[in-house]
Amino acid sequence: MQMSMPLNENAKSVPAAKPAANGRNGRKIWLSHTGLGGLDRCPRCFWLQYRQGIYQPEGIVSRLANRFDVLVKHYFDRFRGTDELPPIVAGHVEGRLESPFQEEYFYRVDDQYGFKGKLDECLVRADGTYTPVDHKTSSSDPRIERAMYASYQEQLDAYAFLLESNGKPTSGIGHLIYYYPDSTEDLHNGVQMAVVVKTLKTDPLSVLPRIKRGITVLEQPIPDPSPECVFCIWRERVGNFIPAKL
Structure with a gap:
């Protein structure tokens, strides 16, 4: 299914280039799917990130998933430029790997704002349409936790939006490819990885309202925090405690 993306006259795609990280010192602000997800969690933290370059503290992050992601992408590259799909997904997805593969996409809203994203x-x-794909690692079979699919819906929508706004008509679907360790009693023979492909319908038209909402928040004074934001709750409690002890 081919879809068309209505763009206003001031919103145009731009060639891949290194964007500014935040809106300090008058630099262009490039929003992203991940950044807009932060707006849903806490408007104040979102505003501080893009307006002041103040990010939420990072916890301890395992690099195992990042390493596995690199291995998967190298594996897929072996089949790029051919009509053959990687055997682990053959029969579960339609088409051929884009060659050459364009990873980064940018959408220009105006001189102050834009939207960017990276496809896996x-x-x-065969009909010339494009299907975004995202690789996911999981600790168990993702089909057991179906709510996991919904959490990535907006991500695939964002990828479809970026493809459409850069002149690449989309197929109306996107794929999440999950990799998780399969149970085995013979670890000395290696860990077997199970692969599950989940296909979701995409809605690129849902992305522009999210972008506009983010811009609206950034154009206003610093907003109130979310009542559930653990970072803002911590800061408030510390702020209330320290003056009383001095």
Whole structure:
């Protein structure tokens, strides 16, 4: 299914270039799917990130998933430029791997704001439409936790939006490819990885309202924090405690 993306006259795609990280010192602000997800969690933390360059503290992060992601992408590259799909997904997805593969996309809203994103993979179907793909690692079979799919819906929508706004008509779907360790009693023979492909319908038209909402928040004074934001709650409690002890 080919879709068309209505763009206003001031909103145009731009070639891949290194964007500014935040809106300090008058630099252009590039929003992203991940950044807009922060707005849903806490408007104040979102505003501080883009307006002041103040990010939420990071916890301890395992790099194992990052390493596995690199291995998967190298594996897919072996089949790029051919009509053959990687055997682990053959029969579960349609098309061929985009070649050459364009990873980064940018959408220009105006001189102050834009929207950017990075695809893990992209398929080109026989009818010339494009299907975004995202690789996911999981600790168990993702089909058991179906709510996990919904959490990535907006991500695939964002990828479809970026493809459409850069002149690449989309197929109306996106793929999440999950990799998780399969149970085995013979670890000395290696860990077997199970692969599950989940296909979701994409809605690129849902992305512009999210972008506009983010811009509206950033154009206003610093907003109130979310009542559930653990970072803002911690800061408030510390702020209330320290003056009383001095």
